[in-house]
Amino acid sequence: MKRLGIISLFVFLLIAFVTIWNRSYELGLEKAYEPLEEGQAMLIIPSEEVFKRFEFVLDYSKMPVDEKHQRSLKTYYNNRAYHGAPPSIPHPVEDEKSLGGNDCLKCHGNGGFVKKWNSYAPVTPHSDYENCRQCHVSVKTNNLFTATNIEKISVPKVGVNSALLGSPPVIPHQIQLRENCLACHAGPSAPKEIRVSHPERVNCRQCHVLKNKEVTDIGIFMRK
Template sequence: MSAPSRYRVARIIGAVIGLAAVVWIVGETLRGDGGRPSQSPKEQLARAKSGEDYHRRVGLAPGMQPAVGTQVRTLQAYYALRAYAGAPPSIPHEVDAEMGRTQDCNICHERGGFVKRFNAYAPVTPHPTYENCLQCHALPGGAESFVANDWQSVRLPILGRPALPGNPPPIPHTLQLRTDCLSCHAGPAAVAEVRTSHPERLNCRQCHVPRMTDDVFVRTAQR
């Protein structure tokens, strides 16, 4: 091979490598995840549970993403406000005289959203038409008006009982006043442990069937 044609071959090889690099870089950019390494199933689940994709899909403002530093509501905190699972929760925040009179609680509770004053997301009410809120929801304080008694709470529902692994778990609670599933199972104020990974599937009961305990509640002997 003569010297000039050797240079030509080298130039062609150089051009092919350069073109391949350009195609690779453009392809990576267009993939849309900014070249983020692919996520493991565990990471995907954590991301689904964070509601990140849901909020993007329903077009909520970025402010609706759980703000950094806010408490995620846990099942333990959820039960702590209730005498038993399904009982009306007591109000964990102050209610000023004006709010107590007008009961305009739905300003925050009908649609939820971040409330700066309480540094928390307002849980969405499953019954926005029940206007006399204070009829059922006790104001904070007043613990001194209770006397010691032998009340023991009803057994808590058991979670994660699919018929077979991977099946939809049954609904362990009553459906009375609980037809708006998303008010409790999606969004930034939803309890972390029962946040659904698939809020976009609107007909929940297509897959989830109610299965409550058949046992009659019997109060156990006094402690």
């Protein structure tokens, strides 16, 4: 009788453990956010929006390389006024008042091949910012209106910024407004020199650490 009681207690504890573990697992699969009631204040975390793109990471890993429409790192940097600047808009904009949700994000929200321009539209790393023209300007001329003496910062060299031989390269730029690493480092619109070989691993900062301080020796400052 005593043995039967011990066995019954063990079975009860086992069933309770399985039930609690199963419930915990189901809760882990639920969405991170509860639906907001009408009129309830909403806390906006802009960087959370970028994770919408991560549902396509397995598509990135299966995509064949399009040799005819690859974008090089030189083209990538030539489309910027300086290293770290927002890229300019390299195509005509029909409506000068066009904003993200109504125009830009139709192509740059999810990316894809644009037959009209015979190239791939890069994915924006910050689709939650819809006032695109606040930072991105159209190219009106290929020359400066007035010559300046501003020296451009040298762009980071590919493959030489690792802490140790064979270790993952560091992130050589700031990540503000660049929270979605896959926007520049994965897919057919990514420059071939910085295209990642493992886009399915979306937790990039687990291995790649931030080093966004660029130091340039400008010599002794003297006021003339």
